[in-house]
Amino acid sequence: MLPEPVGEIIDSHVRPNGLVVTRVRVPLGVVFFIYESRPNVTVDAAALCVKSGNAVILRGGKEAFLSNQAFYGLLSEALEDTGLPRHAVQLVETTDREAVGHFLTLHEQIDVTIPRGGKSLIERVSAEATMPVIKHFDGICHVYVDRAADLDMARQIVVNSKCQRPGVCNAAESLLVHAEIAEAFLPSVAAALQAEGVELRCCERSQRLVPDSKAASEADFRTEYLDLILSVKIVEDLDEAVRHIQEYGSHHTETVVTNDLPASERFTNEVDSSAVLVNASTRFHDGGEFGLGAEIGISTDKFHARGPCGLRELTSYKYVVHGNGQLKT
Numbered sequence: 001m002l003p004e005p006v007g008e009i010i011d012s013h014v015r016p017n018g019l020v021v022t023r024v025r026v027p028l029g030v031v032f033f034i035y036e037s038r039p040n041v042t043v044d045a046a047a048l049c050v051k052s053g054n055a056v057i058l059r060g061g062k063e064a065f066l067s068n069q070a071f072y073g074l075l076s077e078a079l080e081d082t083g084l085p086r087h088a089v090q091l092v093e094t095t096d097r098e099a100v101g102h103f104l105t106l107h108e109q110i111d112v113t114i115p116r117g118g119k120s121l122i123e124r125v126s127a128e129a130t131m132p133v134i135k136h137f138d139g140i141c142h143v144y145v146d147r148a149a150d151l152d153m154a155r156q157i158v159v160n161s162k163c164q165r166p167g168v169c170n171a172a173e174s175l176l177v178h179a180e181i182a183e184a185f186l187p188s189v190a191a192a193l194q195a196e197g198v199e200l201r202c203c204e205r206s207q208r209l210v211p212d213s214k215a216a217s218e219a220d221f222r223t224e225y226l227d228l229i230l231s232v233k234i235v236e237d238l239d240e241a242v243r244h245i246q247e248y249g250s251h252h253t254e255t256v257v258t259n260d261l262p263a264s265e266r267f268t269n270e271v272d273s274s275a276v277l278v279n280a281s282t283r284f285h286d287g288g289e290f291g292l293g294a295e296i297g298i299s300t301d302k303f304h305a306r307g308p309c310g311l312r313e314l315t316s317y318k319y320v321v322h323g324n325g326q327l328k329t
Contacts, residue, residue, distance in 0.1 A: 005052050033113075112132045115133065116297040138224040149258050161281045201230070
């Protein structure tokens with residue numbers, strides 16, 4: 001069972017004048033959660049919000065409207081059975097897009113909005129919301145294979161990052177390969193990917209090593225495919241890999257495969273994404289895999305939360321100060 005986040009003492013210290021200053025975790029308040037498709041998200045979001053002391057208004061997609069209504073009925077009964085307010089979880093019982101716009105104006109009643117879905121949904125919410133938004137933008141995730149990589153390990157990591165579940169936000173969308181090992185690595189990894197049904201869209205240099213691939217356009221390197229498609233580029237060095245990720249990435253998840261410790265440290269220091277991995281699949285960027293439990297999404301923001309948004313990310317904090325009569329002079 002996950003620990004209760006509300007009331008957790010984050011830190012505490014005693015001032016020279018005897019005041020005890022403590023930071024205590026508190027709920028965010030009322031969460032408006034907008035999501036698409038999968039009805040299991042209804043249960044996940046409700047559980048996380050209630051466990052973290054928040055009320056939640058759920059607005060699911062039309063594809064799962066009936067399932068969401070059924071889950072909502074069960075959740076309401078469960079809340080009452082456990083002595084919690086039935087209306088701590090509420091469902092927007094319409095698929096009308098105008099309803100979303102209405103809720104986004106209610107900044108006095110709603111403390112934070114969390115959109116989880118396609119780019120157009122998140123851009124709309126970000127533009128219209130009158131309250132803070134925790135955003136989850138594109139997952140344009142990269143695997144960079146460095147010149148000091150174990151090539152067998154690299155091949156397995158690339159295939160897993162792309163193919164284990166290609167339709168999710170932490171699946172790899174782009175492969176960067178150091179020029180010094182491209183000739184030794186690209187043909188073998190391409191064969192492994194193509195055996196899994198992956199369509200490769202390659203830069204001019206990499207296409208010469210993978211002649212049965214397609215030519216990559218500029219747009220390909222900016223695309224979250226969510227499908228068995230992978231863009232491929234040969235880079236001269238780690239510097240070019242980092243520049244490419246900064247230019248085309250979405251600050252979601254990046255992996256470097258290398259046995260060169262200084263190279264891995266430079267990559268983790270210089271790549272500004274919500275998760276940066278060394279010698280591991282991008283698919284590990286997940287609340288459960290990080291030991292955080294369930295998540296409401298993966299934030300690419302820097303404020304208020306970044307990466308997997310679990311129980312703690314659905315809280316804020318306040319200062320609680322204890323004294324024994326101290327006066328300001």
